[in-house]
Amino acid sequence: MITPGPGFLLGRKEPGGGSIKQGNINTPPAEEGVGEAPGRGGGRWTAGGPTPTLSPRSPGPGGLAASRGPAMDRSSSYSRTGLHISSSENRGCWYYLKYFFLFVSLIQFLIILGLVLFMVYGNAHAGTEAHLEVTEKRADTLSGRLLNLGALNTNLSKELNITTRSREAIMQLLVGSRRDLDRINASYRQCQVDVNQHENNMKFVVAIVKSEEACRQQLAEHLRNCTAQIQALEEKAKTAQAVQETLKMACNKDKESLMAAKGLVESQFKACSAEKMSNFGEYQLVVGELQRVRDMCAAVDKEKLVSKMEQVWRESLLYKSLDSIALLYYNPEVEKVVHRCRELPRVMLDKVESLARELKVGIEQVARENTELKRQKEAGEKSLAACKEEKDKVLKETQERLQKVHEDCVKQARLALEEKVALQKEKDALKKELEEKKKELALTKGQLDINTATLETCIRTKAQGSTLLPRPPVPAKPAPLDLEALEEFKRRLMNTYQKASQPSGNPASG
Template sequence: MDKNAYAMAKFGLESRDNLIPKRDCGFYMKYIFLFTSVIQFLIILGLVLFMMYGNTHASTETHLRHLEKRVQELYDKTTLLNAKNKNLTQQLNATTKEKLGCSQLVTATQKELEKCNASLRACTTYQTQCQNIWNYAGYNKMLADECFRSMNILNVTCYAEKLGLREARDRLGREVQQQRENCSQVTEKLRQEASAAQGERERCRQQSIDLRAQCSGLTQGQSQCCRLGERMTTELQATRQEIQAKAEALQPYEPGGCASLTQLVSSQLATLGAKLQQAVLPQAQENGQLRGEKLRCEANLQECRQHRAGDSQQYQRQLQALQAACDADAKRSYQEKQALTEEKGRLGQQLQERNKLLAQAEDTKAQLESCRKARSVLSQGTQA
């Protein structure tokens, strides 16, 4: 039959199926789920932006700055100690040179003493030579006294420097002990934070279990919706059969019967719609709530995992850096202690050598005194 733009005249009763709205509950449910999803997306977006632009590591950065400052102070102290060590090395070199000079003087003195001994065996013929040797021995004595005074000054200086080095060693030992205590405190703090992270992990696991339970509840809700759809289909079929039975029982053309049938159909449809709305609306609200909780729990779980992994790596790096710094400080302190011990032994050897030189000088002095006495005796004998 051709369609045209003109309205056609209809005679008789027109079916009221065209007056029933075509939009069912599914149409409205789509919009409800759409708005719910949009609200959830906005909430999650706000949480993500807060996590991205939040300042959660301010305390960690402050702690790192303090550690860097402490490392710089230790480096400055190490530089100062290296400079002192260099000065001590220069002083030791100068002392070694003086020692060589004293050794040469002692050698010369020994040679002169040998000459004096040779001249004493024939002092009657070599009195002039003995006088010259005596004058030269006095000069050597003056040099020996000067060397003795210089050695005393050096002993005092070395003792003062040794005390200073010992104080520096004690100070470094205290600093190393303090660093070890700080490392122990930091290690304990890291352990506490690791236990806190473990507790957070356990709480996330509990949240995951709750989320799984909610998902199982959602599955049960879906099964209930399926059963509700089946029941709705059954009721619609029963209503359709009842309407068909009523329509067959009516007379061919009775206005009153049609009106009663129309009212009956309208009332049954309204009742069925109300039942369906009462059954679907709580289930839809529960499903939306469960879905929102599921997304929120998943986001919280992912965030907790990321934070735990980042904190664990950062704390591990800090612990390794502090352990390496403590080991380096302990090794440096041990090396400095060894160097001070070696320096002490070397200074002790030098002191013993100088004491030997002094003893030799005293022997030379005694020999010169004996020579002077022998010369005086010989001079008295010649006069007699």
């Protein structure tokens, strides 16, 4: 809730002016047309009284009409500057009615607003007095607090001066302490760096020793493997030589057997050739005889033969004599003789037929024998060709086997030689690596001795409170070390590392 004060003013926005003016709540509304011209005039209502004051820049009642009237002549210079006075001849009745209704509406609005404010705030004087009392009490309280703060400020100024002097002294002590602290921190950091470097060097040395032991074991293992491989390769070479000798003997035996088989096949081939020639001669003879018999048989015809024989018989003297002989007396012997003579052609024909059949059987037998000889000849030729092919195949396989055995022997010998050379190279490389590891170990031992001396110097300097001594330079080429001393150092170093790697909480074994 807003408490009304004695100087409570009501904000009012004048029409067309664009600003809020302050006025008393009890001030009656002013007449329209007197006051600040909207948008141009500098005149205003005074907050204290009802008498309006017109600003020298105000154009008067006509200025408002000029700024609002629609009948204003915009072509004149007075209308552009707003300094002219409109003539009453150009103003009609509606012009005054418009402003009359505007002023009436404004007065009604102000009356309603005053009634609303009076209803809301009620008695304004009582609220103003209460607010004034509260303000006076607050002012008294603030005055007391101001006095207290002044006294406190004086005391704080004195304490600040004392504190400033103490601060300067403390800052001097702090600067000195910081210098000491920086020096101590630098020495401590250097000691920490040396300790870390020493620990790293210990780890490096242990790693080098372990790698050297591993290299030695690997070298021994490689040497054993190389020896075993060399022995195995020698045994393989001996076995290969024995196999080669065995294969050579087998090949020689096979060669001898093949040569014997070749001689046998050649003798058989010669016999087959001679037999072929004899068979060919016999074949030609048989063919000639067969052709002659065929020619002879082709000329012989049974019916013709019978007819010719009968004709010959009839034309013969015996047939005529038998027919012409007159039998004086009957004699059975003579009849028999005549009958036999007449049967003689038929008997001869039977004999001829039997001879022809025998001849035909002989011809067929000769033809069969000829066919069998041809078949035997073809079989002999095929057997001879198969023997030749078998001979060539056996010779080729034997040569290929000998060539393969020779190539295998040469290849195994070359592989054995290459493996021997590779093992020798690997052995030399391992020896060289072992020498390099020994040199690195010697250099690391020298660096470790230098770091140990530097660490002892740092610890001794820190204990005495003196400045840190400069570190000795690292020698570029360390002197050669004794191998026995190096082995002793390795053993001591391994024991120290094993003790350091054991946890501190474990009790010592009794």
